Amino acid sequence: MMKPILEIKNISKRFRIQHNLQPYLSLRDSVTSFFKGSKSFSEDFYALKDVSFNVEAGQSIGIIGKNGAGKSTLLKILSKITPPTTGSIISRGRIASLLEVGTGFHPELTGRENIFLNGSILGMKRKEIQSKFDEIVDFSGTEKFLDTPLKHYSSGMQLRLAFSVAAFLDPEILIIDEVLAVGDLDFQKKCLGKMEDAGKTGKTILFVSHNLAAVQNLCSKTILIHQGSIQQFDDTGKVISTYITQHRMVNKIDLSRRKNKKIHFTDFRIQEDVNSNGIHTYPEKECTFLIDIYSESETDNVQVGIGINDRNNIRLISLSTGFLATKYKLKKGINTVICKVDSLPLKPDTYYVQVYVGNGFEAYDVSYDEISMEVLPADFYYKSVPDYSQGSVIVKHEWREK
């Protein structure tokens, strides 16, 4: 019997939360608190509590859970970015982590130079990058701009280049965070495909995502993390159904966890919605989404997107400024962005809404699991409501005799 490739033993991570202080320390604060001798500012918070599990070589493990459940902390510990407070991890293979694509990209350097720099930061040897260079460039489709500084690339091109380098990593264990949340849909698909290939060649993958469909496709087993502990570690299907049934939407943008964001959502609502409790609309009716975005400073080239998912968190509709080549300029303070849909083709049901604001490359804020939307039963084109096996999208259609 082979030893597991990763043994995670009783990992805990404690953070000390400082109240009413700046995000970083200043010497004065340290000095004054030293003389006062008071530690009452700080409070311990466990991002992870006694987490243990084993991963066998070749397994693909999904990690799901709400925001703030501890998924990212777990990945950071596994990638050695931050040490655990207690516990240990035994790894029996080369780990590469992909918590972000394009780490270390520099806008002044050319595409070619950035491939080498980024590859090297991700842990590839120079020879390795050289031998894969043509494939990387091919995959990204940016050969024409190889010697152009990155700052002249569009954000989509930057992202493609970034992912292409990452896609050619060849470790035994690959740790992937929510890196697919950005970028255009086609490229997302291509990336997922490349990762599935990686899984098939026997790589061990740990994959964190809010995209349950991707987890379902990619991972045989999944871990559900809840408040810093493993709630369930089982076959993906079972874990996802636990997650969905326990998932309670709050229908509110949680401002408390957005304090440190320079650009973030403050509210999401539907203009036509008169009911103040929750978010409602009707099938096939005009529907105007209003998104309030706070910005600390004036910001150009802002992209906004709305994703509507069904109960199984399968994406049904994506509304994005990216599709329409629209870009917003945010002013300082609160901005309201409007997205109007003439006729929402959804049957009466509960839907999950995800909103994104970013520059196409970097996500300023993403709300995955905060908003649910009820499409209320009302008079619409269909005479009866399709059931769960008949899909969610309604389309006007006619039946006649020839």
Place this chain on the structure above:
Amino acid sequence: MSCFLCGIIVNLPLYVSLPYMEYEIKSDEKLNLGIAELWRYRELFYFFTWRDIKVKYKQTFLGFAWAVLQPLILMAIFSEIGEAFNIPREGGLPRPLFAYSGLLLWNVFTSGVTNAGNSMVINANIIKKIYFPRLIIPISGVLSSLFDFVMAFALFIPMLGYYIWQGGVRLHLISFILALPASLIITTVATFGVGSLLAALNLKYRDFRYVIPFMISVLLFATPVIYPISGSHFHWAKYLFALNPLYSAIEIFRNSFSNGNLHIYLVMISSCSSLLFFTIGLFYFRKTEAYFADLA
């Protein structure tokens, strides 16, 4: 899904033949320098240094000439000041040569400390997203300042040749060849020590952003760049100035082409101080680096 699993099971034996490497990640309290790990990541030194140099000179009209121009202009100013105030000269060196030789090493220190000291904050987004030995970042900052040294040194050789030809300066070739690496090592070691100490502190207390430029401008007056320290009025002040690691580096270097005497005790104090800074910087950095990602 089942097919997917079969593929993995079939592939399993592959892993038995792979080089077996096992390591443990845990909360590590004991200090180790991690030389072996730094060696494994040696290519990253090259890439970070290369990036820093590239980015520094990209989109500049004069390019690498800046590395020479800065000390050259300062040299002219310092020589004029020396002439105007009749500052005593040491070892009979012409003023421009005196100033430029001091500036060569001074610039390694100042740009190295500035690069390294700010490097962790500048690269915070990388530190938070990926692991590699953190020391690579400040070391690369120091290495890129050595690049500027090489450029500026290329001008120093003809300058030295000119003054030898003029007859005012005598070169002791062997001691010059020995003094150059010695003074460079003393400077680099001190630069790395101070730089990595400031890098670690800067990440925790952003106050050090302001300390670095201030410290450098104060230190210039305690370094034999504009005027020789040995000309000080107070006997005890020499020992205080000798705590500056650059004192020995500059004195050793200059001594190889001047007629002055080396103050052995002062040079030894200064060299030890360089080593002390190196040790403090290295150990403080190593001790705190595990939590950099949490602080950044």
